[in-house]
Amino acid sequence: MKKLLASIAPLALAAIVGVSSAIAAEEPAATPHYPIHHPKEQSWSFAGPFGTYDKAQLQRGLKVFTEVCAACHSMDLVAFRTLEDLGYSEEQVKSFAANYDVEDGPNGDGEMFTRPAIPADYFPSPFPNVQAAAYANNGAVPPDFSLLAKARYVERGFPQFIFDIFTGYNESGPNYIYSLLTGYEEPPEGVEIAEGTHYNPYFLGSASLAMAQPIDDGMVTYDDGTPETLDQYAKDVSAFMMWAAEPHMEDRKRTGFMVIIFLAIFSSLMYLTKKAVYANKEH
Template identity: 45%
Template sequence: MARLIAILVGLGFTLVVLISFGVDTYTSITEPAPETAEHKFHLEPKAVSFPHDGVFGKWDTAQLQRGYVVYKEVCAACHSMKFVAFRDLADLGYTEPEVQALAAEWQVPGVDPQTGEAVLRAGEPTDYFPSPYPNAVAAAAANNNAIPPDLSLMAKARHGGAEYIYSLLTGYQEPSEELLAEFPEAAPGQGLYHNPYFPNLNLAMAPPLTATGQVSYEDGTEATIPQMAKDVSAFLSWTAEPTKVKRTQTGWPVLGFVLFATILAYLSKKQIWAAVKPAKRKD
């Protein structure tokens, strides 16, 4: 009897689940979800071309160096880059002495060898880029309760990659009248800024690039807002995937070898089985 009751209970539970699933499915088909401000007014990333795009792309080291300058002088005030070491900057065309000098411009956590107390010291090539905040609580307190994300892998973590970063940096604007009329609740609240390229339309990060000449480029390139946005977007593409170009370049010889091996195997098969006649079918 107990076993029969258990079976009936299980069947009843299964029936309820199936009915619930069917009702939800029918409702979703016949009554589409109401359109939200995020769905209607969110914009896809702008179409931007970078030297490293495509199967024949290459890193523009001058652009990457300019992007590093933008990160150091603008983005590093709020965002960490904990998966990138100073020694990695050698891939951008910097010499070993230049990497050492660049690392020394940063202050990283250390320990006083005399007292054992925590101190800040000049960075070394083996150190990783430090966080501007001692912990997540301090980061949230300084940014309207929004913790700035680490930028090491940002170009891989967001749909659109470098194009998304560029669009976000250049996309700050006032909400449109159409948006405010249809979705007044979508107006940015206190401490928020409207950006249609951000999934939620409003974000806590203030526009980081605000004026031409905000940074100084040693190569003489004019530091306009679009130029700075493009340079730092390329730089963050490199930090997220530094071996991208090398992997693509390696792929072509590999594909060539596979093609050659396939042709050789086919010709070998033809040579080996050339003298073998197929058996006749018996009807």
């Protein structure tokens, strides 16, 4: 009996310690899990296996990016010529690109020079190098926007990720960007954040980030009568960033659908062929 009690005691102690740890994890002093709030799920035109981009929304998102975000963020992997996919003509793209200056060269004297951008060029960075970007932003380098909508993925957990496999779910990035832009708020009572940072419970890295709220109501003028609100700005620029990260998404979905149809027909034919060949065979 004593031996039995001696063997049970360590297990009981471990269970008590485990319960204590679980209780401690639920206390305010426990290490939080980021993001504190799960991203707000929005309705996107490109969602689902048959979703497509809303070109009017992408054009508005481009306007928000150029007038607000481009002051700090680069988009190094996006060429001006790809803007034709948003519904712009070749002349409009040339005119848009000419608003930017890019470094070129060397010239005949062996020196670099600046010239107006052409459609074959890529969106230039607002800073000459990473060190300059960090110096201008209190040590925090603004991330490049080219692939951000695909890179910022927040897991949805079980059982949602099972359904995501079959629905072609790829809205995690846009949902996160939208939530971040609209999620700035004052820190709750008792929560302290580092000096020079801004509280945002949707941020993936910590409770606060170096970037202040970049946009608010009325900062960008829309020509099509769309509401000029923070909510609308966040949706439009998030959709634009999704397009920048995956400009060929519509082609991918069309190709995938045709492949699925082909496999379904091929599988049916193979099944019927097997039945016809082995129908009269003795087993």
